[in-house]
Amino acid sequence: MNLSHIRNFAIIAHIDHGKSTLADRLLELTNTVKKGNHEEQMLDRNPISRERGITIKLAPVRMKYQFKVQSEKLKMNDTETFNFEPYTLNLIDTPGHVDFSYEVDRTLACVEGVILLVDATQGIQAQTISNAYKAIEKNLVIIPVINKIDLPNAQVAKTKQQMMDFLGIKEDEIHEISAKTGLHVENILTQVVEKIPPPHESKEPLQALIFDSYYDSHRGVIAFVRVFNGEFKKRMKVSLSVGMETFEIPEVGKFTPELMPTDTLGAGDIGYIVTNLKDIHEVHVGDTIVDEKRTSSPLPGYKKVKSMVYASLFSTDTADYLHLKRALEKLYLNDSSLEFSAVYSQALGAGFRVGFLGLLHADVVRERLEREFELSLVITPPKVEYKFEQESFFEPYVKIMIITPNEHTGAVMKLCEDYRGTFVTMDNKNQISLTYEMPLSEMI
Numbered sequence: 001m002n003l004s005h006i007r008n009f010a011i012i013a014h015i016d017h018g019k020s021t022l023a024d025r026l027l028e029l030t031n032t033v034k035k036g037n038h039e040e041q042m043l044d045r046n047p048i049s050r051e052r053g054i055t056i057k058l059a060p061v062r063m064k065y066q067f068k069v070q071s072e073k074l075k076m077n078d079t080e081t082f083n084f085e086p087y088t089l090n091l092i093d094t095p096g097h098v099d100f101s102y103e104v105d106r107t108l109a110c111v112e113g114v115i116l117l118v119d120a121t122q123g124i125q126a127q128t129i130s131n132a133y134k135a136i137e138k139n140l141v142i143i144p145v146i147n148k149i150d151l152p153n154a155q156v157a158k159t160k161q162q163m164m165d166f167l168g169i170k171e172d173e174i175h176e177i178s179a180k181t182g183l184h185v186e187n188i189l190t191q192v193v194e195k196i197p198p199p200h201e202s203k204e205p206l207q208a209l210i211f212d213s214y215y216d217s218h219r220g221v222i223a224f225v226r227v228f229n230g231e232f233k234k235r236m237k238v239s240l241s242v243g244m245e246t247f248e249i250p251e252v253g254k255f256t257p258e259l260m261p262t263d264t265l266g267a268g269d270i271g272y273i274v275t276n277l278k279d280i281h282e283v284h285v286g287d288t289i290v291d292e293k294r295t296s297s298p299l300p301g302y303k304k305v306k307s308m309v310y311a312s313l314f315s316t317d318t319a320d321y322l323h324l325k326r327a328l329e330k331l332y333l334n335d336s337s338l339e340f341s342a343v344y345s346q347a348l349g350a351g352f353r354v355g356f357l358g359l360l361h362a363d364v365v366r367e368r369l370e371r372e373f374e375l376s377l378v379i380t381p382p383k384v385e386y387k388f389e390q391e392s393f394f395e396p397y398v399k400i401m402i403i404t405p406n407e408h409t410g411a412v413m414k415l416c417e418d419y420r421g422t423f424v425t426m427d428n429k430n431q432i433s434l435t436y437e438m439p440l441s442e443m444i
Helices: 019-029 045-054 096-107 126-137 156-167 185-195 318-334 360-373 406-418
Strands: 004-010 058-068 082-095 114-117 141-147 208-215 220-229 232-233 237-238 244-250 251-255 259-262 264-268 272-273 288-291 309-315 339-345 349-356 377-379 388-389 393-395 397-404 420-430 433-437
Touching: 004 019, 004 096, 004 126, 004 185, 019 058, 019 082, 019 114, 019 185, 019 259, 058 185, 058 251, 058 272, 096 126, 096 208, 096 360, 114 156, 114 185, 126 141, 126 156, 141 185, 185 232, 220 232, 220 264, 244 339, 251 264, 272 339, 309 318, 309 339, 309 360, 318 339, 318 349, 349 360, 360 377, 377 406, 397 406, 406 420, 406 433
Parallel strands: 004 082, 004 114, 114 141
Antiparallel strands: 058 082, 208 220, 208 288, 220 272, 232 264, 237 244, 237 288, 251 259, 251 272, 309 349, 309 377, 339 349, 388 393, 397 433, 420 433
């Protein structure tokens, strides 16, 4: 595939603004799936994701799109004719919750552009702003889209004004759609081809960025990658820059959205690499797969994901301790951000202290343990890790940015001060932006 005919893009938005519904319509319009032949929110495979209407796990998919190109007018009768050029569109549907912001950050490092989706009934919200800032930092092309314009309580004009103020764009650059009905969604595909630049290759010999992974009991860890340079193929020996592991590739492939094996994955492609490694904690999100001799440099931006909150889990039936341990070990195989260790409580007996990315992550893990492993659990209130050094205790602090409408500024500032927040700065460009430093325990 010619690099000029590849487009890599993500959909970013706040929770419940319609990312997965828009992804459904794009899959149908490109004939990747047949309309009426799939479940709604097709890319959200997790049943908890579907029920809550939120994307917990990012999902990539490769679409083939026939882009209509106007050809020269026929000399005889001035009739306009069109040609269709085949394009490959690689879409990544991202999580909308702050707990998974590092996944979103690594996803945005894999694409050249984003669709920034805003619900016309809700307007711009926290994760809209946070994710948009991430896209701006990476110099990505942003296609602003207002969704749910068909709803009776849609405030299209107000939402448009918010987007114009926030992004500094003109009104005619904003697209209005209904992802549910498919109204004007075809225009978004055209915009993706016309506005988002194709990927480009540098002189590095071999580089692929890992933006997600999961564990398969037969094939080991399967890494989701964006190839930046070189070509990956079966039986090639490669290495992990951070994980320091070397392995032979048994299979490479693309997402249709099912895993579809291919002969090679080349520069500009988004796909998967089977590693055969048995521990997902060796295959870090943000790591770079390079050649066996590590002559390629790692791609920038990697950081180790840290647990932000800790809670203790106990089974209501003490006889279920080993069952809980096995259940956590199974989740641990597929969730590289999870960590746990054994604890004992005089009141509740033997259990586990578990580290989570945030409160939503904790809630999802608890629900999976109860539902998939039929456990009845007691979970303690979330706590943070304190350090004891040189006869002093140290607590974790966070720097937080709060975006608020003008009328709530006073109340928000008082709230922060009531929870031991220290004021840092305030910005009043397009909306009130407050920065505070605060103990993590107080923020939670």
